[in-house]
Amino acid sequence: ILNVEQSPQSLHVQEGDSTNFTCSFPSSNFYALHWYRWETAKSPEALFVMTLNGDEKKKGRISATLNTKEGYSYLYIKGSQPEDSATYLCALADRAAGNKLTFGGGTRVLVKP
């Protein structure tokens, strides 16, 4: 059973501040790590799929890094805006099992105006 953990569980951020949070996972047999953003009453939206150690990906003000040797990924939000309020989920893809995803518990981000 894969154990994917996210911390913190929740985060309050002042508008304009930058923030980051962590996803940790078993480093053995790594295949791919996914990040999703899930706003209330909407569909989870894919942010990044990361496969290579040292990978850094960016989408607007959001970026992510990946360290497969030590088993962690960071997600960064620069200059947080109220529309960034959402739950951010990371998930490990299991190639041996049809790429089913094992999710962490999520980090709930609330950006205060």
Added chain:
Amino acid sequence: GAGVSQSPRYKVAKRGQDVALRCDPISGHVSLFWYQQALGQGPEFLTYFQNEAQLDKSGLPSDRFFAERPEGSVSTLKIQRTQQEDSAVYLCASSPHGQGSSYEQYFGPGTRLTVT
């Protein structure tokens, strides 16, 4: 273009009732996944289809849960004799590729099931 759709969006069932949850994936997507998200937790894998073949059903919590995708497009997740512990959000996701691909999954908005 159309994304993944799910219906109903909300379902209230009395304990012991049967329910059927529908997923319409993106047209042409080969892979289809069902996940269950209990309150305060991350989504958990239930089952996986590649076209019409159910290749993995290891996450189905009991034999009351049954899923099908008979023509390789629309999928239905059926829960028989619902119990309170079945209350959760049920998410469907599709992906254009089959096994061996690390492609992102496209999620529907989920069906929130409440069993009273």
